[in-house]
Each structure stands twice: as C-alpha cells, then as structure tokens.
Amino acid sequence: MWPLKWKKREQEYRRQREEFFEAVKRLNRRDFLKVAGLSAAVFTAKTVVPPHSFQVVDVVRAEPQEKPLFRFAYISDTHLYERELNERFVNAALRAVRDVNALNPPPDFVLFGGDLAQLGQPKELELGKQILSELKVPVKMMVGEHDWFLDMGEKWRELFGPENYSFDHKGVHFIVLMSVNEKDFWTERGMTPMERMLTVAQLDNPLQSRFEVGEEGREWLRRDLAKVSKDTPIIIFSHSPLYKYYRPWNFWTEDAEAIHEMLFPFKSVTVIHGHTHQLLTHRIQNIHFHGMLATAWPWPYAPEGLPKLTVPMERPDPFDEADGTGWGSVDVHRDGYVDKHYSLWSRNPITVAKAYLESWGKEAIPPAPEFPPY
Amino acid sequence: MRMTKLLITMAGIVGLALVATSLERRTAGAQQPQTSGGSDRLVVQLCDGETKLEIAEARAGEILPPEKAREVARRMMAAYAEQQAKQVSKWTARDRLTWEREQKRVIEEGYKLFHDWKALGGTIGISCDMCHPDAAATHPETYPKFQTQLKRVAALRDMINWCIENPMKGKPLSPDDPRMIALEAYITSERKGVPLDPGKH
Ligand SMILES: [Fe+2]
Ligand SMILES: [Fe+2]
Numbered sequence: 001m002w003p004l005k006w007k008k009r010e011q012e013y014r015r016q017r018e019e020f021f022e023a024v025k026r027l028n029r030r031d032f033l034k035v036a037g038l039s040a041a042v043f044t045a046k047t048v049v050p051p052h053s054f055q056v057v058d059v060v061r062a063e064p065q066e067k068p069l070f071r072f073a074y075i076s077d078t079h080l081y082e083r084e085l086n087e088r089f090v091n092a093a094l095r096a097v098r099d100v101n102a103l104n105p106p107p108d109f110v111l112f113g114g115d116l117a118q119l120g121q122p123k124e125l126e127l128g129k130q131i132l133s134e135l136k137v138p139v140k141m142m143v144g145e146h147d148w149f150l151d152m153g154e155k156w157r158e159l160f161g162p163e164n165y166s167f168d169h170k171g172v173h174f175i176v177l178m179s180v181n182e183k184d185f186w187t188e189r190g191m192t193p194m195e196r197m198l199t200v201a202q203l204d205n206p207l208q209s210r211f212e213v214g215e216e217g218r219e220w221l222r223r224d225l226a227k228v229s230k231d232t233p234i235i236i237f238s239h240s241p242l243y244k245y246y247r248p249w250n251f252w253t254e255d256a257e258a259i260h261e262m263l264f265p266f267k268s269v270t271v272i273h274g275h276t277h278q279l280l281t282h283r284i285q286n287i288h289f290h291g292m293l294a295t296a297w298p299w300p301y302a303p304e305g306l307p308k309l310t311v312p313m314e315r316p317d318p319f320d321e322a323d324g325t326g327w328g329s330v331d332v333h334r335d336g337y338v339d340k341h342y343s344l345w346s347r348n349p350i351t352v353a354k355a356y357l358e359s360w361g362k363e364a365i366p367p368a369p370e371f372p373p374y
Numbered sequence: 375m376r377m378t379k380l381l382i383t384m385a386g387i388v389g390l391a392l393v394a395t396s397l398e399r400r401t402a403g404a405q406q407p408q409t410s411g412g413s414d415r416l417v418v419q420l421c422d423g424e425t426k427l428e429i430a431e432a433r434a435g436e437i438l439p440p441e442k443a444r445e446v447a448r449r450m451m452a453a454y455a456e457q458q459a460k461q462v463s464k465w466t467a468r469d470r471l472t473w474e475r476e477q478k479r480v481i482e483e484g485y486k487l488f489h490d491w492k493a494l495g496g497t498i499g500i501s502c503d504m505c506h507p508d509a510a511a512t513h514p515e516t517y518p519k520f521q522t523q524l525k526r527v528a529a530l531r532d533m534i535n536w537c538i539e540n541p542m543k544g545k546p547l548s549p550d551d552p553r554m555i556a557l558e559a560y561i562t563s564e565r566k567g568v569p570l571d572p573g574k575h
Binding site: 081085086087088118202203204248249297298299300302303315317318319321371373374 | 489498499500503504505506507508510511513516523533536537540541575
C-alpha cells in the first residue's frame with residue numbers, strides 16, 4: 001500500500017516540477033533571445049538535469065561573459081537548537097556544509113550570514129561552530145539577533161571575535177556590520193535574559209525595538225570607510241537588510257538612511273544580508289542589495305514593502321521541508337558588483353545577475369514564479 | 375409564573391437601587407461637579423452601559439436619603455421598561471458584549487498556541503509562527519481546496535493538523551478540540567476582510 005502511494009506522490013511531484021520548468025523556460029526564452037543571444041538550448045538542457053547535480057549555472061547576461069574576479073559562498077540562518085531537541089536544523093546545516101565543500105573549484109571563503117543559534121544558548125553556538133569547522137575554506141562570521149540577545153553577544157564574541165570588522169580581498173573591501181542592535185525594551189519591563197531572547201526570537205512580537213546599526217556602529221563604519229578610496233569596490237555583510245522593507249517583522253534597519261549617506265560617495269557598493277530567509281533584490285542608487293537563503297526554513301514574503309526589483313521565489317511547498325531553503329554563492333566582478341546565486345535545495349538554482357540590477361531590472365530578468373506569494 | 379416575574383422585577387429594582395447608590399458614592403468620592411454636560415445634577419447609567427438618566431432633584435455627589443434613592447431606582451426601572459417596549463431584537467447589549475469578549479478571548483488563546491510549540495504538543499522546538507509570522511501564508515480564505523499531497527479536498531483544520539504532526543512532530547487535534555477552534559479563530563482573524571476564495575491555489 002505505502003510504496004504505491006509513495007510512487008504516485010512522486011509521479012505527481014515530478015509532473016509538477018516538469019510543468020514548472022516548462023513555465024520557466026517559456027518565461028525566459030523571451031528575455032533570453034532579446035537580451036542574451038545565448039542558445040536557448042543551453043538553458044533547456046540545464047533545466048532537465050535534476051537540480052541536485054548543479055553547481056552554479058552560468059548567468060544570463062546582457063553583455064558577453066566577463067569572467068568574475070572570484071567567488072565566495074554563503075550559508076545563513078541555521079537556527080540551531082541542540083541536536084537532542086531538533087535534528088532537522090542540524091542536518092540542514094550539515095547539508096549546506098557538504099554542498100559548499102563539494103564546490104569545484106572551491107570558493108575563496110564562506111560567509112556565514114547570522115542566526116547560527118535559535119535561542120543564543122552557549123551549546124547551540126558551540127554546535128554551530130563545530131559544524132562550520134567542517135568547511136574546507138575560511139569562514140567569515142556574522143552575528144544575527146538569535147545569537148545575540150540572550151547574553152548580548154558575550155558567548156558569540158568569545159567564539160568568533162568582534163561583531164564589526166573588515167578585511168580586504170583581491171581589491172575588494174569587505175565590511176561585516178552588526179546591524180541587529182535594539183534599543184533597550186527589557187529593563188523597564190523587568191525581563192530576564194531568556195525573556196528578552198524569546199521576545200526578539202519571535203519575528204511578529206511587537207514588544208521589541210527595531211533593528212539598528214546604532215550610533216557606535218555607525219561611528220565604527222565611518223572610521224573604517226575613511227581608510228578606503230572612493231573607487232575601491234565595497235561589499236558589506238549585514239544580518240538585517242540595510243534598508244526598510246517591512247517594519248513589523250524587523251525586515252528593517254532603522255538607521256538605514258544614515259548608512260546609505262555614508263555609502264553614496266563610493267563607486268560600487270554591494271550589501272549581502274541574512275535574516276529574511278528568502279530571495280530578495282533591491283537597489284538604491286549605487287548600492288545593490290541581495291538577500292540570502294536560510295538552511296532552516298523560509299520566511300513568507302511580507303504583506304507589503306517588497307522591493308520592486310525582487311522577483312520573488314515561488315511559494316515553498318510545505319510538504320517538502322527542504323523547499324525554499326538552501327545556500328548560495330556570489331561571483332564578484334572586477335567592478336565589485338556581483339552575480340548572486342541562490343542554490344535552492346528543491347528547485348533549480350536561481351541567479352540574480354549584476355546585469356539585472358545594473359539595467360534596473362530590464363535585462364537578465366530572473367525566472368518569475370508560477371505561484372507567487374498569497 | 376406571575377410570582378417568578380414579580381420576583382425578577384423586585385430583584386431588578388434592588389439591583390438598580392444598588393447601582394444608583396454606588397454610582398452616587400463614586401461621584402461623591404471624586405468631589406467633582408459634572409462639567410461635561412454643563413450640569414451639576416446627578417447622572418445615572420442603565421445597565422445597558424449606554425443610556426444615562428439625569429436626576430433633576432439630586433446634585434452630583436449628593437448622598438441620597440432612602441426615599442430619594444428608591445425614586446431614582448423607580449425611574450431607572452421605568453426607563454428600562456420603555457426601552458423594552460421598543461425592543462424588536464432578541465439580542466441585548468449584553469449579548470453583544472459576550473460575543474465580542476468571547477471572540478477576543480478565543481483569538482488570544484489561539485495566538486498563544488500559535489506561538490508556543492509546547493502548548494500545542496510539538497516536540498522539536500518548532501512553533502506555527504516560525505513559518506507563519508502574523509499567520510502569513512496560511513490563507514484560510516482558500517480552503518477547502520484540493521491538496522495534491524493529501525490527495526483530497528482539505529479544510530484549514532486538516533492543514534493545521536498536518537503541520538502539528540509533521541513539522542512540529544506532535545499529535546493531531548480532534549476537530550472539536552478547543553485548541554483547534556482557537557487556532558482557527560486566530561488564523562482567520564488575521565485575514566479578516568479578505569474575500570473568500572475557496573479552491574484558490
Ligand atoms: Fe534567521
Ligand atoms: Fe535574524
């Protein structure tokens with residue numbers, strides 16, 4: 001009985017996938033012929049290969065391929081509980097580590113995008129560190145609110161170092177910016193550290209304050225940027241999107257405008273952020289923004305405020321716990337702008353190309369979903 | 375029959391008299407002549423919580439002698455009888471209050487369950503709000519609809535139970551479990567006003 005049922009389910013699943021890929025093909029061919037002039041057959045061939053065997057697809061670009069300067073990978077939002085309570089999130093994190101380790105050639109480094117732990121517990125953070133230590137290339141760590149609000153970053157700093165830092169790599173200036181500070185909402189309410197953590201960990205809890213880099217962080221950023229020439233490409237890693245998307249869920253950085261002001265004088269700025277667990281694309285003047293996938297679970301798109309350049313990912317299938325999750329990689333070009341690859345575990349990978357953002361969404365358009373968010 | 379009616383009326387009068395005196399005490403305690411209506415007369419409220427009566431013979435804050443208090447009670451009773459005579463609806467303000475209060479209570483109960491995996495019998499630390507902040511992506515207005523993975527037309531509660539059993543690793547709720555009703559109340563309250571669209575995918 002069961003195997004037959006399973007088989008039918010699988011057939012249905014395959015049929016749906018087939019349908020989806022057909023739709024993607026239809027949508028793309030137009031842009032494709034118009035824009036890229038590449039062979040549609042290449043794309044077609046790619047879509048029929050099971051997605052698991054993909055590394056990173058070539059990008060549909062408006063211009064003839066310019067070889068990227070280098071590639072780094074990312075893993076984000078693992079939200080680990082201790083293994084005894086929840087194995088699913090642990091396994092997802094391990095899967096991402098395995099996938100990144102299988103990249104050939106290997107990426108120059110891996111960015112971890114924050115929310116390593118679910119409730120900031122020392123054991124959760126230690127487990128996370130142990131899992132990430134399996135990576136074969138260096139890891140750049142970023143902190144998320146789930147890592148921070150139990151002990152205000154004490155354990156995280158002990159394990160991973162300062163929350164704000166910068167480094168240079170192949171001519172690009174990278175900045176890791178702690179953007180999930182909150183104004184004190186706990187003291188006057190007499191909350192325990194755990195109550196504070198649980199309040200912040202609940203996305204739709206309106207008691208908490210809004211995320212911000214804060215005065216100290218902005219001062220640190222100002223000093224860091226002062227050392228960099230205006231035509232050095234800048235890539236910033238932040239946990240929250242460094243703009244204002246949806247306030248009630250803290251898909252938001254309260255002092256975003258002040259930070260944009262500091263970044264406008266630079267020739268090329270890219271922000272890669274976590275926290276939103278979804279495919280997100282935005283541009284403000286010279287600043288390109290890209291979201292990261294979570295390994296743990298996808299967030300739904302917010303009811304309003306979605307940046308216009310975002311082509312949303314299709315709504316995840318609740319019956320497939322890996323759908324809507326994954327990891328990704330970033331190809332950095334000579335000018336600092338990037339092709340952002342989303343390696344979705346249960347779908348074809350999606351690339352949001354530099355050309356898409358540079359053309360304000362007119363060229364190299366990523367595939368649109370057949371079933372958009374409700 | 376008649377006796378019962380009489381008893382109820384009497385109980386009502388005593389009750390109203392009590393309301394009048396306690397109201398009067400509160401006003402006295404405040405030591406503030408009523409300025410809202412520009413009058414310093416005693417104002418009493420009927421038990422619908424809305425209708426107000428001004429008593430011309432008594433000042434706000436005045437301590438009423440028993441016969442005056444009884445007179446106030448009589449007038450309140452008369453006002454009530456007059457209201458009753460005009461009443462066509464079976465439902466009273468009290469019913470309305472009950473509806474609102476109970477709805478709110480059950481929605482709040484649903485909110486708690488939605489955000490607390492332990493209370494809902496989950497076993498691996500996953501609660502509803504982790505994938506559905508503010509009940510987003512639950513789209514109750516689209517049910518019942520065919521659910522490919524269940525191979526049948528399913529109701530919202532089937533999906534709630536599916537989530538409890540699978541991602542949350544808990545035990546499904548019986549359809550008349552108050553917790554199920556509370557979850558439905560909360561989820562639908564978050565989509566209030568969205569047009570019904572059963573079958574929408
Ligand atoms: Fe997260
Ligand atoms: Fe986060």
